[in-house]
Amino acid sequence: MSHTNTERECVISMRDITRSFQAGEVSVQVLKGVNLDVFAGEYVAIMGRSGAGKSTLMNILGCLDRPTSGTYLLEGHDISKLKDDRLSTVRGKAIGFVFQSFHLLKDLNVRENVELPMEYQGVNPVERKERAEELLIRVGLEHRLMHRPKKLSGGERQRVAIARALANRPRILLADEPTGNLDSSARQSILDLFDELIEEENLTLVMVTHDELIGELAQRKIIVSDGRILDNGRKKGGTP
16 A cells, blocks of 8 residues: 555655865855655655765765755754764664675675674674575575675675665665666666565665666656755655
């Protein structure tokens, strides 16, 4: 059964978000009053040309950077009021990250890479191992547990990265160009996996992408241009 946004929990709420950087004596404003709500279980694609501000927005969404001004509530937590250690804890539990370049550690095997976020959160070794193996089975890599990343294909490495992102059972998955380095077959396989995760785990997926197919598959396509959101409309289901 479909739900309107008014019936769903708002997990990301941004109001009047700006982000400026100093370039010598000049202040460059990259984000200019961004307002954005994302609801539990949504699949959102953030699109726009290079330099539009997508990556800066993603870094703030992921609590890897803080806004210059404005308010960001992540699952009700006011990010601007959290100290770094508390912010790290909130981020580690609420958000999983999937990067275009995978960011797997080459000296660790596949299972150890997936265990790493749980180690940072203080999960005991037995539980880490069981959870990592469960996730790797979930993404179809049970036969690759002891392999190093260099032995894997691009699609397999991205699946490891997705399993790692899910390690701490986040409710929100942020993906930065997750299909950008993949061939068409691997790309489709990853998109199918995302669809399954949204359906079965009730994940909220926010994806930065140049891929028009992803934009068409997403429930909502958000267009960023010159540091502003131009189009924040819902394409199918729910209300604008």
